[in-house]
Amino acid sequence: MTVRLLDTLSGRQRDLVPLEDGHVRVYSCGPTVYGPAHIGNFRSFLFADLLVRHLRWRGSRVTWVMNVTDIDDKIIRGAAAAGVSIEALADRWTERFLADAVALRMSEPEVLPRATRHIEEIVALVEILLDKGHAYRTDDGSIFFRIASWPAYGKLARLDPDQLRVGERVEADEYAKDDVRDFAVWKGPKPGEPSWSTRIGEGRPGWHIECSAMAMKHLGPSFDIHTGGIDLIFPHHEDEIAQSEAATGQEFVRTWLHCAHLQMGGAKMARSEGNIALVGDLLDRGISARALRYALIAAHYRASLSYTDESLAAATAAIERLDAAYLALAGYHEDRTDDPTLPAALETARTAFGAALDDDLNISPALAALFDLVRDLNRRIDARTMSTADADRAVAVLRDLDRVLAIGPDLEAAALEPDLQALVDARAAARAARDWAASDRLRDELAERGIVIEDSRDGQRWRRSGVTSHA
RNA sequence: GGCGACGUACCCAAGUGGUUAAGGGGGAGGUCUGCAAAACCUCUAUUCAGCGGUUCGAAUCCGCUCGUCGCCUCCA
Structure with a gap:
C-alpha cells in the first residue's frame, strides 16, 4: 500500500515515492522561540509527528528535521524588553518547547537545527543568489531577493505577484528596496541588534532564508516532504521555494503539506489574537497530556479544528x-x-x-x-x-x-504512590471480606485522589482518571 | 478587492454517484454488579445549509443564494 498525500503546490494527491528508496526526508517548520509555543503551534508539529510515525509504521526510514528559529525580530524585541541576551531568551523557550513536545509525545526529530548555528550555510546561499543575479544589495547592507527575477513566484500560494496588495502596510523598520514585494534574505546591521560579520557583510539572516539553508544542509537540495501551518504558505514557503530553486536549479520539495489552523473562540489561535492556550498551563490544570494530544490530532490535518472545553472532554472520554x-x-x-x-x-x-x-x-x-x-x-x-x-x-x-x-497508556504503568497503593490494597481486602462499608469508603477516597477503582470478574483494578483535579 | 477551504445528528467528525449515512462524545432505556464504575445491548440524521439543475439514481456532480473560517501582513 502506498501512502498518498495532497501536495499544496500541485493541488493533487500523489503517491509518496521517496527520492531514495525506503528513506523519506521530511522538513517541518518548527517554533520561533520568542515565547512558549501554544497548542495551535503544536497542532502542526503533531500532524508532522503523525506523518513521520505512520511512515515508520509502514516500514520507511525517516529523517525528520524540525528547525528552531532562534533569531528574528520578535526574539530581538523580547530579549530587549526582558533585559536578557537573545541567546538566553531563545534557550529558555527552546527548552520549554522540547519539554512540551515530550509531554505531548512528539517523536524527537533527528535534527533540530538552529538558525544561529547555520550562519555559514545561509551566507553561502545568499552568495549564490547574488552571483546569479537573483538578489541585490541596498545601501544599508541588506540583501533582497528580486522577485522580478523569478517568474514562478506565487505558484505555491496561487497568488499573482501583480495582485499583491502591496503598500497597505508600512513596516516601521522597512528597508529601502527596488520593489516593495522583494523580501530580505539578509538584514543589514542596526544598533542594538545582533549581527554577524560575514563574507556578504555585517548583518543577520532574513526570516525565510534559514529554512532553505538548513533544509538543504540536512536533507539535500531536493527532498520529499515539507510541512507547516497553512499560514506559512505565503510568504514563508513561497519565498523558500524561490530562493532555494533559484540557487540550486533543482526542485526544492517534492510534496508540500500544510495543516489548517486550530481555532479557539471562533478565530485562529494566535498570540496576536490573544486567544492562545499553552501546553504547560493546561497540564498544570491537571489535563491529561494524552487527551490533549488526542484532541489535537483527532481531526484531519487539513480541516480547521476548534479547541474547546467540550472537545477536550470528548478527547478525555475517548482516552479513558x-x-x-x-x-x-x-x-x-x-x-x-x-x-x-x-x-x-x-x-x-x-x-x-x-x-x-x-x-x-x-x-x-x-x-x-x-x-x-x-x-x-x-x-x-x-x-x-x-x-x-x-x-x-x-x-x-x-x-x-x-x-x-501515541495516545495509549504508558508502557510501564507508573507505579502507584505507596500511600495510594496501601489504600488500593486495603480496599481489595475489605471487598474480599465483604465489608461493603469500608470498601465503598476506600473507593470514594481513592476517587477523590484521581484513582478509579473498578471491580470485574478478573478482580479489582485501578486506573488514573483522565482529568486529575488538583483544585 | 483577489485567492482558498468549509457547512453531515445535541457536539466533534468519516463518507465525494448506487446495499441499513462510519467512529468518538453527550443523552434515554436495559443487562451485568453487594453497590458503583467499566463493559455490553437498544434507541438518539427517511436525511446531509437553502433553492434549482444534471442523472435511472446525489450528502456526493453543476449553478445560484445564505453562513463560517482562512490567506493576500508577523503568524504553526
Whole structure:
C-alpha cells in the first residue's frame, strides 16, 4: 500500500515515492522561540509527528528535521524588553518547547537545527543568489531577493505577484528596496541588534532564508516532504521555494503539506489574537497530556479544528475508553483454548487502520477502526471467549496501532504512590471480606485522589482518571 | 478587492454517484454488579445549509443564494 498525500503546490494527491528508496526526508517548520509555543503551534508539529510515525509504521526510514528559529525580530524585541541576551531568551523557550513536545509525545526529530548555528550555510546561499543575479544589495547592507527575477513566484500560494496588495502596510523598520514585494534574505546591521560579520557583510539572516539553508544542509537540495501551518504558505514557503530553486536549479520539495489552523473562540489561535492556550498551563490544570494530544490530532490535518472545553472532554472520554480496554485485557484470565476468530478480527482492524492513514493521513476512519476493534474486544471480554494468550495478542495489536497514534497508556504503568497503593490494597481486602462499608469508603477516597477503582470478574483494578483535579 | 477551504445528528467528525449515512462524545432505556464504575445491548440524521439543475439514481456532480473560517501582513 502506498501512502498518498495532497501536495499544496500541485493541488493533487500523489503517491509518496521517496527520492531514495525506503528513506523519506521530511522538513517541518518548527517554533520561533520568542515565547512558549501554544497548542495551535503544536497542532502542526503533531500532524508532522503523525506523518513521520505512520511512515515508520509502514516500514520507511525517516529523517525528520524540525528547525528552531532562534533569531528574528520578535526574539530581538523580547530579549530587549526582558533585559536578557537573545541567546538566553531563545534557550529558555527552546527548552520549554522540547519539554512540551515530550509531554505531548512528539517523536524527537533527528535534527533540530538552529538558525544561529547555520550562519555559514545561509551566507553561502545568499552568495549564490547574488552571483546569479537573483538578489541585490541596498545601501544599508541588506540583501533582497528580486522577485522580478523569478517568474514562478506565487505558484505555491496561487497568488499573482501583480495582485499583491502591496503598500497597505508600512513596516516601521522597512528597508529601502527596488520593489516593495522583494523580501530580505539578509538584514543589514542596526544598533542594538545582533549581527554577524560575514563574507556578504555585517548583518543577520532574513526570516525565510534559514529554512532553505538548513533544509538543504540536512536533507539535500531536493527532498520529499515539507510541512507547516497553512499560514506559512505565503510568504514563508513561497519565498523558500524561490530562493532555494533559484540557487540550486533543482526542485526544492517534492510534496508540500500544510495543516489548517486550530481555532479557539471562533478565530485562529494566535498570540496576536490573544486567544492562545499553552501546553504547560493546561497540564498544570491537571489535563491529561494524552487527551490533549488526542484532541489535537483527532481531526484531519487539513480541516480547521476548534479547541474547546467540550472537545477536550470528548478527547478525555475517548482516552479513558481506550484505557479501560487495555486494563481489562491486561487483567483478563481465562483458561481455555484460543479464540479461532480473533486473528482475523485483529488483522481486519490493522488493515483498515493503515489504509485510512495511507489515504492522506485520514485519521477519522483510522480512529474508527481502532474503536471498532475496542468494541469487538470488549465483547469478547464479556463473553469470555478469548484465552489469556488471546488477550495478550489483542494488546499487542493495540500497542502496534499506538506506535502511530501515541495516545495509549504508558508502557510501564507508573507505579502507584505507596500511600495510594496501601489504600488500593486495603480496599481489595475489605471487598474480599465483604465489608461493603469500608470498601465503598476506600473507593470514594481513592476517587477523590484521581484513582478509579473498578471491580470485574478478573478482580479489582485501578486506573488514573483522565482529568486529575488538583483544585 | 483577489485567492482558498468549509457547512453531515445535541457536539466533534468519516463518507465525494448506487446495499441499513462510519467512529468518538453527550443523552434515554436495559443487562451485568453487594453497590458503583467499566463493559455490553437498544434507541438518539427517511436525511446531509437553502433553492434549482444534471442523472435511472446525489450528502456526493453543476449553478445560484445564505453562513463560517482562512490567506493576500508577523503568524504553526
